[in-house]
Amino acid sequence: MRNGKMQATWRALxxxxxxxxxxxxxxxLQIAFEAISPYFNLWMSxxxxxxxYEGRDKRAILTLVVITLxxxxxxxxxxxLLNRTALTANHILKNNENLDFYAKTMSLDYDKLENPxxxxxxxxxxxxxxxxxxxxxxxxxxxxxxxxxxxxxxxAAILFAEMxxxxxxxxxxxxxxxxxxxxxxxxVLTILLGARxxxxxxxxxxxxxxxxxxxxxxxQGYNPNGMDNRIYRQQEILSRLDEKLNRExxxxxxxxxxxxxxxxxxxxxxxxxxxxxSYLIICLYCSLGAFAVGSVIKYVGYLGRATQSIxxxxxxxxxxxxxxxxxxxxxxxxxxxxxxxxxxxxxEKRSDKRFDIAFKDVSFRYPGSEQYALRxxxxxxxxxxxxxxxxxxxxxxxxxIKLLCRLYDPTEGEIVMNDFNIRKYDYRQYLDIxxxxxxxxxxxxxxxxxxxxxxxxxxxxxxxxxLREVGFGERYAEMPKGxxxxxxxxxxxDGVLVSGGEAQKIALARALxxxxxxxxxxxxxxxxxxxxxxxxxxxxxxxxxxxxxxxISHRLSSCRFCDKIxxxxxxxxxQIGSHEELLRDESGKYYELWHAQAQYYT
Numbered sequence: 351m352r353n354g355k356m357q358a359t360w361r362a363l364x365x366x367x368x369x370x371x372x373x374x375x376x377x378x379l380q381i382a383f384e385a386i387s388p389y390f391n392l393w394m395s396x397x398x399x400x401x402x403y404e405g406r407d408k409r410a411i412l413t414l415v416v417i418t419l420x421x422x423x424x425x426x427x428x429x430x431l432l433n434r435t436a437l438t439a440n441h442i443l444k445n446n447e448n449l450d451f452y453a454k455t456m457s458l459d460y461d462k463l464e465n466p467x468x469x470x471x472x473x474x475x476x477x478x479x480x481x482x483x484x485x486x487x488x489x490x491x492x493x494x495x496x497x498x499x500x501x502x503x504x505x506a507a508i509l510f511a512e513m514x515x516x517x518x519x520x521x522x523x524x525x526x527x528x529x530x531x532x533x534x535x536x537x538v539l540t541i542l543l544g545a546r547x548x549x550x551x552x553x554x555x556x557x558x559x560x561x562x563x564x565x566x567x568x569x570q571g572y573n574p575n576g577m578d579n580r581i582y583r584q585q586e587i588l589s590r591l592d593e594k595l596n597r598e599x600x601x602x603x604x605x606x607x608x609x610x611x612x613x614x615x616x617x618x619x620x621x622x623x624x625x626x627x628s629y630l631i632i633c634l635y636c637s638l639g640a641f642a643v644g645s646v647i648k649y650v651g652y653l654g655r656a657t658q659s660i661x662x663x664x665x666x667x668x669x670x671x672x673x674x675x676x677x678x679x680x681x682x683x684x685x686x687x688x689x690x691x692x693x694x695x696x697x698e699k700r701s702d703k704r705f706d707i708a709f710k711d712v713s714f715r716y717p718g719s720e721q722y723a724l725r726x727x728x729x730x731x732x733x734x735x736x737x738x739x740x741x742x743x744x745x746x747x748x749x750x751i752k753l754l755c756r757l758y759d760p761t762e763g764e765i766v767m768n769d770f771n772i773r774k775y776d777y778r779q780y781l782d783i784x785x786x787x788x789x790x791x792x793x794x795x796x797x798x799x800x801x802x803x804x805x806x807x808x809x810x811x812x813x814x815x816x817l818r819e820v821g822f823g824e825r826y827a828e829m830p831k832g833x834x835x836x837x838x839x840x841x842x843x844d845g846v847l848v849s850g851g852e853a854q855k856i857a858l859a860r861a862l863x864x865x866x867x868x869x870x871x872x873x874x875x876x877x878x879x880x881x882x883x884x885x886x887x888x889x890x891x892x893x894x895x896x897x898x899x900x901x902i903s904h905r906l907s908s909c910r911f912c913d914k915i916x917x918x919x920x921x922x923x924x925q926i927g928s929h930e931e932l933l934r935d936e937s938g939k940y941y942e943l944w945h946a947q948a949q950y951y952t
C-alpha cells in the first residue's frame with residue numbers, strides 16, 4: 351500500500367470527512383472570515399495613512415476610522431458565530447471518529463481482539479496521535495492549513511493584481527527588476543527547502559514517537575502496585591529504570607530537535623530575504639510615484655502574507671506526503687478482516703430449551719502457538735443437566751468455554767448442536783443461547799438497571815426479583831434511586847461503590863436476566879473462600895431451574911450437586927462421571943484433587 355501518491359491520505363480523508371460532512375465546509379467559511387479581517391485592516395490602514403499624508407479634512411478621516419471599527423465589529427461577530435458552529439462540528443467529528451474506531455474494535459472476531467500484533471497496532475495508532483499528532487489528526491490539521499493558505503493567496507492575488515496595474519504605469523527601472531527576480535528566487539528556494547525539511551522533520555518526529563512508544567511499553571510492563579512498592583521498597587528499582595529510559599529518551603529528543611533546528615535555519619534566512627525584498631520593491635515603486643504612501647503598508651502586508659501562504663501550501667503538501675504512512679497504519683486497522691464464518695442457519699426458538707451440544711474429538715491451539723490448549727475433547731451436554739468442569743489452573747477449562755460459546759473455532763474436530771455443526775448457525779443467534787459470568791467479568795459505570803438488563807431499558811419487577819434471589823436484596827434496599835442508582839463514580843458523583851462480592855451478585859443477576867437456555871459460571875467466585883463459593887453455587891443452582899448449567903472451577907465445591915463432572919488435566923478430559931463415581935477411582939485425578947482440598951469441605 352505504501353506509495354508516493356498519497357492514496358492512503360485521500361482514502362483516510364474521505365473516511366474522516368464522512369464522520370461529519372459539515373465540518374470542512376464550516377471550517378473553510380471560518381478561515382475565510384478570519385482572513386478577511388487582516389486584509390480589511392491593512393486596506394483601511396493604508397487609506398487612513400494616505401488621507402493623513404494628503405491632509406484631508408477631519409470628517410473624511412473620521413469616516414474611514416468609523417468604517418474600520420464597524421467593519422471589524424461585523425467581521426468579528428460573524429467570525430465568532432462561525433467559530434462556535436465549527437467548534438461544535440469539530441466535537442461531533444472527533445466523537446464520531448472515536449465511535450467508529452471503537453466500533454471496529456468491538457466488531458472484530460474475538461481471536462483478533464486477543465491477537466498481540468493487532469493490539470500493538472491499535473496502540474501504535476493511538477500513540478502516534480497523542481505523542482506527535484501524526485495520523486488523521488495531522489492530516490486534518492494540514493488540510494486546514496492548505497485551506498488557510500489558499501484563501502490568503504486568493505485575497506493577496508486580487509490585491510497584488512491591483513499593485514501590478516499601478517506598477518505598470520511606471521517606466522522600467524533596473525533595480526526594481528533585480529529585486530523582483532531576487533524575490534521570486536528566494537520564494538522558490540524557500541518552498542523547495544521547506545518541502546525537503548518537512549519530510550525530514552516528519553522522520554525525526556517518527557523517531558521520537560517510536561522512542562516514546564517503547565518507553566510506554568516499558569512503563570506498562572513495569573507498572574507497579576502501590577502496596578508492593580511500600581512493602582518491598584521497589585522505588586529504587588523503578589527510579590533507576592525511569593532514569594535510564596528518560597536519559598535515552600531525552601538524548602533522542604535532543605538529537606531530533608537539534609537536527610530540526612538546523613533544517614529551519616536556511617528556511618528562516620530565505621524567509622527574511624523574501625520579506626526584505628518585498629519591502630525594498632514596494633518602497634522603490636512608491637518613491638517612483640506608482641502609488642500613495644499609505645499603500646506601502648497595504649502592499650507590504652499583502653506580499654508578506656502571499657509569500658508565506660505560497661510557501662505554506664507546498665509545506666503542507668510535503669507534510670501530507672510524510673504523514674501518508676501514518677494514514678496507512680490507521681487504515682490498516684480498519685482493513686483487518688473478520689475471518690470467522692457467521693453462519694446462516696436460524697437457531698430454533700424452543701420452549702423446552704432442547705439444545706443438545708456435543709464436542710467431537712475437538713482440539714485447539716491459540717493463534718501463533720504451537721502448543722495445544724485442548725486435545726481430543728469428547729463431551730455431550732444434555733438439556734437441563736448440571737455439568738461441573740474442574741481441574742488445575744491452565745488445564746483448559748476456560749478455553750473449553752470459549753469454544754462452546756464460539757469465541758474461537760476448533761483447530762480440529764467439531765462442535766455439534768442438535769445434529770448441526772455450530773458454525774452453520776447464525777453467529778448472533780447462537781451467542782444468544784448462552785449467559786456467562788466470566789472470572790474477569792466487568793460491570794459498567796451506568797445505572798444498576800442497565801447493568802442487570804445489559805440494555806437501555808429493563809423490566810423493573812424482573813430485575814428486582816433476580817437481585818433478591820442472588821442475595822443482593824439488603825444492599826438494594828439501601829439504594830434510594832433503586833435501579834436508577836448509578837454504579838461507581840466515573841460519570842456521576844452520586845454513583846455507588848459496590849464491593850467485590852456485591853458486584854459478583856449483580857453479574858449473576860445479569861446472567862439470569864438474559865434468560866438463556868445455557869448458564870455458565872466460569873470461576874466468578876475464585877476470590878472467595880471455598881465454603882462461600884459452595885454456598886453461592888448451591889443458591890444459584892436452585893434459581894437456574896430447568897436450564898442447562900455449567901460450573902467451571904479448579905476447586906470442587908461446585909461438584910457435589912452436579913449430574914456430571916468433567917475433569918480436565920493438561921488440555922484433556924481425563925475423567926467424566928458423577929461425584930460418587932469419580933471418588934471410587936482412587937487412581938484418578940478427581941480423587942487426587944478432592945483429597946487435596948477435602949479439608950476445606952469437611
